Amino acid sequence: MRQLEGQIRIPSGCAISAVISRDGRRMTGEKIIESLKPMHDRSNGLGGGFAGYGIYPRYKDYYALHIFYNDDLCRTECESYLRTNFVIVQAEIIPVRKMPAITNEPLIYRYFAQPLPSMLMTWQLDEDDFVARAVMEINTHLEGSYVFSSGKNMGVFKAVGFPEDVGVYYKLDEYEAYSWTAHGRYPTNTPGWWGGAHPFSLLNYSIVHNGEISSYDANRRFIEMFGYKCTLQTDTEVIAYITDFLLRRQKLTLEETASTIAAPFWSTIERRPPEEREKLTYLRTIYSNLLITGPFSIIVGFEGGLMALNDRLKLRSMVVAEKDDKVLIASEEAAIRAMEPDAAHVYAPAGGEPVIVKVKDGAY
Amino acid sequence: MGINYIYPEFEVVRNDARCIRCRVCERQCSNQVHQYDKDLDLMISDESKCVNCKRCVSLCPTRALKVVKSDCLLRENANWSNDNINEVYKQAGSGGVLLSSMGNPKPFPVYWDKILINASQVTNPSIDPLREPMETKVFLGKKGSDIKHDENGKLITKLPPQLELSMPVMFSAMSYGSISYNAHESLARAATALGICYNTGEGGLHEDFYCYGPNTVVQVASGRFGVFKDYLEAGAAVEIKIGQGAKPGIGGHLPGTKIVGDISRTRMIPEGSDAISPAPHHDIYSIEDLRQLVFSLKEATEYKKPVIVKVAAVHNIAAIASGIARSGADIIAIDGYRGGTGAAPTRIRDNVGIPIELALASVDKRLRDEGIRNDVSLVVGGSIRSSSDVVKAIALGADACYIATAALLALGCHLCRTCHTGLCNWGIATQKPELVKRLNPDIGSERLINLMNAWRHEIKELMGGMGINSIEALRGNRLMLRGVGLNEKELEILGISHAGE
Numbered sequence: 001m002r003q004l005e006g007q008i009r010i011p012s013g014c015a016i017s018a019v020i021s022r023d024g025r026r027m028t029g030e031k032i033i034e035s036l037k038p039m040h041d042r043s044n045g046l047g048g049g050f051a052g053y054g055i056y057p058r059y060k061d062y063y064a065l066h067i068f069y070n071d072d073l074c075r076t077e078c079e080s081y082l083r084t085n086f087v088i089v090q091a092e093i094i095p096v097r098k099m100p101a102i103t104n105e106p107l108i109y110r111y112f113a114q115p116l117p118s119m120l121m122t123w124q125l126d127e128d129d130f131v132a133r134a135v136m137e138i139n140t141h142l143e144g145s146y147v148f149s150s151g152k153n154m155g156v157f158k159a160v161g162f163p164e165d166v167g168v169y170y171k172l173d174e175y176e177a178y179s180w181t182a183h184g185r186y187p188t189n190t191p192g193w194w195g196g197a198h199p200f201s202l203l204n205y206s207i208v209h210n211g212e213i214s215s216y217d218a219n220r221r222f223i224e225m226f227g228y229k230c231t232l233q234t235d236t237e238v239i240a241y242i243t244d245f246l247l248r249r250q251k252l253t254l255e256e257t258a259s260t261i262a263a264p265f266w267s268t269i270e271r272r273p274p275e276e277r278e279k280l281t282y283l284r285t286i287y288s289n290l291l292i293t294g295p296f297s298i299i300v301g302f303e304g305g306l307m308a309l310n311d312r313l314k315l316r317s318m319v320v321a322e323k324d325d326k327v328l329i330a331s332e333e334a335a336i337r338a339m340e341p342d343a344a345h346v347y348a349p350a351g352g353e354p355v356i357v358k359v360k361d362g363a364y
Numbered sequence: 365m366g367i368n369y370i371y372p373e374f375e376v377v378r379n380d381a382r383c384i385r386c387r388v389c390e391r392q393c394s395n396q397v398h399q400y401d402k403d404l405d406l407m408i409s410d411e412s413k414c415v416n417c418k419r420c421v422s423l424c425p426t427r428a429l430k431v432v433k434s435d436c437l438l439r440e441n442a443n444w445s446n447d448n449i450n451e452v453y454k455q456a457g458s459g460g461v462l463l464s465s466m467g468n469p470k471p472f473p474v475y476w477d478k479i480l481i482n483a484s485q486v487t488n489p490s491i492d493p494l495r496e497p498m499e500t501k502v503f504l505g506k507k508g509s510d511i512k513h514d515e516n517g518k519l520i521t522k523l524p525p526q527l528e529l530s531m532p533v534m535f536s537a538m539s540y541g542s543i544s545y546n547a548h549e550s551l552a553r554a555a556t557a558l559g560i561c562y563n564t565g566e567g568g569l570h571e572d573f574y575c576y577g578p579n580t581v582v583q584v585a586s587g588r589f590g591v592f593k594d595y596l597e598a599g600a601a602v603e604i605k606i607g608q609g610a611k612p613g614i615g616g617h618l619p620g621t622k623i624v625g626d627i628s629r630t631r632m633i634p635e636g637s638d639a640i641s642p643a644p645h646h647d648i649y650s651i652e653d654l655r656q657l658v659f660s661l662k663e664a665t666e667y668k669k670p671v672i673v674k675v676a677a678v679h680n681i682a683a684i685a686s687g688i689a690r691s692g693a694d695i696i697a698i699d700g701y702r703g704g705t706g707a708a709p710t711r712i713r714d715n716v717g718i719p720i721e722l723a724l725a726s727v728d729k730r731l732r733d734e735g736i737r738n739d740v741s742l743v744v745g746g747s748i749r750s751s752s753d754v755v756k757a758i759a760l761g762a763d764a765c766y767i768a769t770a771a772l773l774a775l776g777c778h779l780c781r782t783c784h785t786g787l788c789n790w791g792i793a794t795q796k797p798e799l800v801k802r803l804n805p806d807i808g809s810e811r812l813i814n815l816m817n818a819w820r821h822e823i824k825e826l827m828g829g830m831g832i833n834s835i836e837a838l839r840g841n842r843l844m845l846r847g848v849g850l851n852e853k854e855l856e857i858l859g860i861s862h863a864g865e
């Protein structure tokens with residue numbers, strides 16, 4: 001039997017792109033889908049996906065759980081788990097456009113839900129911790145059910161196929177987001193499973209990533225000490241957990257997180273002013289096993305913003321540009337031009353230098 | 365039955381046509397194998413005394429000499445090997461415990477040799493260490509995993525004391541007494557030049573070597589020899605020695621004949637008295653006692669130095685290490701059963717303890733399962749023979765490696781395994797001034813520096829091949845390893861896949 005994603009590790013090459021409005025203006029998914037067309041050859045039809053922020057204003061206080069099910073039996077089992085742990089205010093099939101390019105679909109559901117207060121008391125966890133735990137629980141223990149999106153007022157949409165088809169399939173033209181990220185995948189094997197596509201997401205964080213990190217197992221074995229289970233064996237998954245751990249649980253800033261996972265070289269640290277040197281040394285020492293090596297370019301999506309980051313040697317391409325209130329990021333300039341033909345200030349950020357874009361306060 | 369003759373193990377073969385009677389071999393051999401017969405104008409040899417240290421072979425100007433294994437063996441027997449039989453003869457004659465030195469020479473599996481390292485092809489790039497920075501610096505010590513912010517939300521960047529090493533290798537414990545002054549000086553100077561550490565062993569720190577303190581690990585062993593305030597304060601870290609891979613569960617014994625001059629002063633015991641390190645520390649009969657010793661050493665050094673606890677790799681090592689991690693130790697050093705020694709009972713050296721590869725893998729896993737791996741650093745020793753052994757150890761989960769035998773080889777040791785006689789012809793495991801002076805610390809330290817620099821280059825090459833440019837991204841990165849010819853259980857313990865998987 002061929003092994004599914006998670007049972008084996010599948011290296012991939014990729015295309016990534018993103019667009020965000022600093023004024024918090026909503027954009028339909030059409031533009032971001034356009035951006036992937038000129039990068040068609042960076043994917044091979046074995047995975048594509050999107051994350052949109054600000055898409056569920058009506059349910060913005062509820063966790064939007066997007067779940068793949070192998071069949072109705074899995075669904076029944078998972079829904080009974082959800083009912084014992086959550087108040088569900090809305091449960092529905094995620095609407096899709098059937099098309100010949102996308103086949104082998106699982107059942108795709110979405111739930112808007114809040115943890116049951118009694119459960120929070122029992123487990124003595126805050127809401128986010130509880131939801132993160134429930135996601136790990138479902139993904140590791142309920143076979144045939146897979147939560148692929150669990151944030152508030154945001155959602156991930158992904159499938160096996162070319163990303164431009166995946167966007168049309170999920171009707172992203174009907175969603176409006178202040179920030180979109182997208183991913184086209186070039187895996188070396190046939191994962192054949194939708195959960196393996198990107199973005200990878202936990203709570204409000206989503207990650208699209210291009211690269212194959214050489215530090216994978218060191219990172220994985222470290223982060224698994226803190227209650228995360230890497231079920232997919234993909235780089236993106238482990239980066240998502242690291243991000244959640246550093247940003248949400250350790251309350252590091254985005255810059256500090258970037259200086260942990262793409263830490264400057266010791267020789268660079270030594271040249272920094274004393275206070276900064278002390279901080280960089282501290283971060284690099286305490287979380288030395290969270291240093292990510294090997295080629296990567298990632299875009300981290302979070303509530304109200306984006307962060308783009310390259311590995312410290314810049315072994316993967318990534319360019320940034322601006323147009324009015326928008327910031328555009330992609331593996332190739334062509335992708336940016338496809339969204340905004342006359343985008344300005346095109347530049348390639350240096351390795352390890354985070355590009356952080358935030359929406360104006362109150363605008364999301 | 366008085367006949368107790370064991371045919372010599374080695375044969376000294378002299379090509380008389382080449383021999384010029386210079387008598388170098390005679391002067392060089394502390395075991396008095398060679399002798400010049402004036403009447404016959406002939407060099408003769410008493411092979412029964414030869415330990416095969418190759419000193420004469422190395423110095424003979426005409427390459428007239430070789431020492432080979434004797435073929436005068438007892439009748440072959442797969443069960444009763446020559447060694448087994450001869451050891452029975454020896455014990456029947458002496459009634460004593462057999463002594464040996466250096467590491468376990470028996471043909472047990474060497475797991476390092478059954479593990480292969482990965483390299484990048486196509487899907488990600490390898491990195492050229494000649495063009496790109498490649499980092500080997502490590503910090504040993506407790507890190508903790510939770511970050512704290514002060515009331516203004518600023519990061520509190522204070523870490524417990526760390527031992528900084530320019531590469532993940534240290535020279536492991538060898539006491540002044542078991543090895544010579546010149547050997548110690550070579551190690552101390554090399555460690556300082558390299559930005560790593562050497563280790564005093566349990567013999568105290570010679571007054572001349574206090575200047576190398578920032579690159580010295582000072583050891584506190586069960587005999588407490590040479591331990592006092594200045595000593596503890598001199599080192600960069602303090603190591604509590606519980607056990608040693610070559611002789612887990614037993615102490616040490618340096619005979620009174622070696623406790624002379626400097627050594628007696630450094631160990632702080634009277635000349636001529638035996639230096640006996642008890643098997644256990646008599647103030648540690650349980651894990652909670654260890655905690656008290658760890659903290660009394662921390663108190664004595666004002667919490668400025670990391671405390672290492674060194675144990676031998678034994679069956680229950682994972683649980684032991686987890687207990688040590690919770691005892692407040694900053695670093696755990698584990699010594700495998702192949703580790704060397706200046707003297708150990710043969711039976712113990714050859715039969716007690718477990719391989720370091722398996723011990724390391726299971727300790728690293730246990731500490732992670734318990735979520736405390738970041739509370740402690742792991743140093744492993746007990747036969748790390750090359751840079752690839754170091755890379756494999758780091759990938760299995762070690763923070764750094766201890767080497768001793770490899771360092772002695774760099775100083776000229778020929779692994780004759782007779783250190784316990786105190787007649788080392790290479791000036792290492794001896795206190796005889798005429799032998800000690802054969803080891804020149806200028807040359808010795810230079811050779812150690814060369815060796816470590818060579819290893820550092822090789823480590824960088826191997827890392828670059830894997831697409832890794834910093835040693836911390838290799839630590840615990842077991843996906844970079846594959847086993848060959850290992851069974852399911854071995855692979856499971858090592859936590860690696862088989863080659864081809």
Ligand code: SF4
Nearest residue numbers: 383384386387389424
């Ligand atoms: S050292 Fe060599 S040449 Fe000199 S006496 Fe010995 S065997 Fe002969």
Ligand code: SF4
Nearest residue numbers: 777778780781783788
């Ligand atoms: S140190 Fe000297 S006595 Fe010991 S094994 Fe090496 S050469 Fe032989």
